[in-house]
Amino acid sequence: xxxxxxxxxxxxxxxxxxxxxxxxxxxxxxxxxxxxxxxxxxxxxxxxxxxxxxxxxxxxxxxxxxxxxxxxxxxxxxxxxxxxxxxxxxxxxxxxxxxxxxxxxxxxxxxxxxxxxxxxxxxxxxxxxxxxxxxxxxxxxxxxxxxxxxxxxxxxxxxxxxxxxxxxxxxxxxxxxxxxxxxxxxxxxxxxxxxxxxxxxxxxxxxxxxxxxxxxxxxxxxxxxxxxxxxxxxxxxxxxxxxxxxxxxxxxxxxxxxxxxxxxxxxxxxxx
Numbered sequence: 001x002x003x004x005x006x007x008x009x010x011x012x013x014x015x016x017x018x019x020x021x022x023x024x025x026x027x028x029x030x031x032x033x034x035x036x037x038x039x040x041x042x043x044x045x046x047x048x049x050x051x052x053x054x055x056x057x058x059x060x061x062x063x064x065x066x067x068x069x070x071x072x073x074x075x076x077x078x079x080x081x082x083x084x085x086x087x088x089x090x091x092x093x094x095x096x097x098x099x100x101x102x103x104x105x106x107x108x109x110x111x112x113x114x115x116x117x118x119x120x121x122x123x124x125x126x127x128x129x130x131x132x133x134x135x136x137x138x139x140x141x142x143x144x145x146x147x148x149x150x151x152x153x154x155x156x157x158x159x160x161x162x163x164x165x166x167x168x169x170x171x172x173x174x175x176x177x178x179x180x181x182x183x184x185x186x187x188x189x190x191x192x193x194x195x196x197x198x199x200x201x202x203x204x205x206x207x208x209x210x211x212x213x214x215x216x217x218x219x220x221x222x223x224x225x226x227x228x229x230x231x232x233x234x235x236x237x238x239x240x241x242x243x244x245x246x247x248x249x250x251x252x253x254x255x256x257x258x259x260x261x262x263x264x265x266x267x268x269x270x271x272x
Contacts (some may be wrong), residue, residue: 007114009110010126010141011126011148012126012127015125015189016102017125019124020087024050025206030061032228033246038231038232038234039215039262039263042215042245042248043148043214043261043265045241045245047069047117047119047212048072048076048147049071050144051072051146052077052180054114054143054144056079056113056115056144058079058113058114058115059113059114059116060083060108060112060113060115061082061116061119062103062106062116062204063084063085063103063118063120063121063124064084064089064098066089067089067092069081070093070094070095070096070161071093071094071095080097081095082096082098082099083097084098084099084100084106084112085100085101086103103118103121103122103126103130103134104127104134106134108138110138111137111140111270112138112140113138113142114140114142114143115138115143115145115146116135116143116145117147118131118135119135120149121261122149122190122197123149123150123188124187124188128200129203132200132201132204132206134206134271135147136204137205139270141205141272143269144267146265146267147268148214148262148264148266149192149263149264149266150262150263151194151206151214151259151260151261151263152259152260152261153215153216153219154262155265157191166181167219169181194211194213194258195259197264197266201266205270205271207268207269208268209267209268209269210266210267211251211265211267212252212258212265213257213258213260213261213262213263213265214261214262214263214265215261215262216248216251216252216257216262220232228253
């Protein structure tokens with residue numbers, strides 16, 4: 001489980017210190033860890049498809065973590081990949097550029113990228129609106145922004161609504177059994193339904209062209225190690241993976257499944 005923080009005392013300064021000072025956090029892992037989780041496999045497959053459709057010559061990855069998109073961008077798209085995050089990864093992928101940058105204050109010129117990716121980052125921000133405005137600013141007029149955020153099937157969303165994991169962990173911490181979890185498992189500041197995210201996106205310079213959930217079933221939390229290993233092994237088979245994705249693409253058109261999933265994806269264009 002990740003190290004977590006007390007959301008009741010969050011400030012922008014607290015968050016910056018937390019993310020800059022975290023030692024070897026999971027969001028800076030490289031490809032081998034990133035792709036061991038089926039949810040990330042499904043998320044990456046969708047991002048890759050959309051990037052191939054846009055065919056950008058230059059990509060900005062906001063909140064890039066360990067830069068898992070870098071190799072795909074250079075090898076499959078022959079595109080210049082630029083990652084930015086609040087702290088630099090320990091290992092830099094080949095053929096990738098990196099800039100230390102706050103998502104709300106990007107150090108790039110206007111309309112300088114044909115595609116901007118911001119995947120599983122906005123929910124960690126004290127206020128996502130300035131970051132969305134910056135994404136819109138650096139996106140070219142004919143480019144596409146690919147955004148993903150946690151959906152209602154994500155562990156943090158379920159736990160935030162019902163406390164199904166945090167409550168027993170806090171109780172254990174209270175008697176000294178798991179002091180590192182005195183704040184539960186909270187790592188997300190902004191939890192919202194897809195319709196709320198869409199409104200926020202469209203109020204800050206982007207137009208949502210399409211949206212869909214990612215990874216409807218099965219949802220297995222990362223702390224269930226045995227089940228998680230079986231889940232990963234199941235989706236390592238390419239035929240199984242492709243069949244599951246095809247089935248989910250069909251199911252995702254049906255309400256309420258269209259609003260569920262572990263992640264939610266938005267394809268956005270710059271407002272004219």
